[in-house]
Amino acid sequence: MTQQRFFITGTDTDAGKTLISCALLHAARQRGLTTAAGKPVASGSHSTAEGLRNSDALALQAECQPTLAYSRINPIALSPAIAPHIAAAEAGIALSVAALAAPMRQLLDDAPADFTLIEGAGGWRVPLNKRETLADLARTLQLEVVLVVGVKLGAINHARLTLEAIERDGLKVAGWVANLVDAKTAQAAQDNRLNENLDTLRQWLPAPCLGVVPHLTCASAAAAARYLDLTPLLARSAADD
Template sequence: MNAYFLTATDTDAGKTLVTAGILAAARRRGLTTAGGKPIASGCERTPEGLRNADALAIQAQCQPALAYDAINPVALAPAVAPHIAALEAGMSVNVAALAPPMRALLARGADLCVIEGAGGWRVPLGEGESLSDLAIALELPVILVVGVRLGAINHARLTLEAIQRDGLRVAGWVANVIDAGMPREEENLDALAHWLGERGGAPCLGVVPWLEAPTADIVAGLLDIEPLTHEVGARTARER
């Protein structure tokens, strides 16, 4: 099994799109997949309970299928920061509450599992904790999604440094262009490749251009997930 925690430089950087794309790419290879969204705000009320659009997008790429609660154990209605949404719901959310369902997800043993965070690396939880503490508790390598817009280089470098300072390996990064009119786009991508790849030691898993109607299948074709699945590939070769 290969498992990763996926974070981003900011909110709306494209975490879910990339998570779904990675899982879709793995499914194309015939691999089993699992995805998690431990805490999600901005959920809608349905007859089945609170449901989050991002978690549903992840659920659609899980093979074999997973129950919603296994993917998103903490669903919150207000579309605000998770720790604020939890307070408004009268809940206290911490790593001790989020880690067990995510460990249960990992224990399913899918060939590739991606657990998606909320917002950026230092999004707060309750009791003085951050969502990054969950990644640390789970001891997962990290995939970083860079929302490419003005300011992305600084945000990406700071996030990479914070992840590495926390003792976790950055398994790779994805550039997701979220500004359709991004000035000097190629120059910015070159700078990201230098600071994250050459200087930071993290391989680029792909560049997702600005897309008017992005889908997991489109993104899957733009990603190189080989660095994320090499252990599965080695195992498959041995089994042959």
């Protein structure tokens, strides 16, 4: 089987990238695939006896099979819950595409899995330094992108602009997921406005929709995975064989 590798980005902070990433990994495991994940830089980490740990990276680690060491998944953990480049500067760490690409390439090469996700931070253009962004990391790794659309007011505009930026950077969007992050938006399904918004997203986003994840009271990878379909990603990879 061809190894399937994707970069996960979102339309904004709190679009639900980690929930959807974990759900995609969970769905892959249910299909009997081996899984791996990377979170190259993560702010908002907490102190433990083993060092700084980030809850998003830990969630990704729980969906990796076979198990990966935390340092393989999240080589740079930062304490303040602020933009990564600012948190890194406060910690005296210089972020760069080269510094993040090296461990992610090692993850891809030394721990090859059937299904691997590299998750960004925030949106597509989150800065790493004065010249580089996380988009440059995705370009360096040459990974196709899965876009997580946080469905709330303004989602259509955010989704279209993000997709245009990804394609302008020379990368393909392999698929997208609608994640209902806002409870009020989810309630709009009762008067059909939600369906109209989703239909508009499908019209303007040419990549396949991998699923619509409702607003979950108890969000978990297993719960969200029930609403996702990996078939378009797997079929896309099979077609490249």
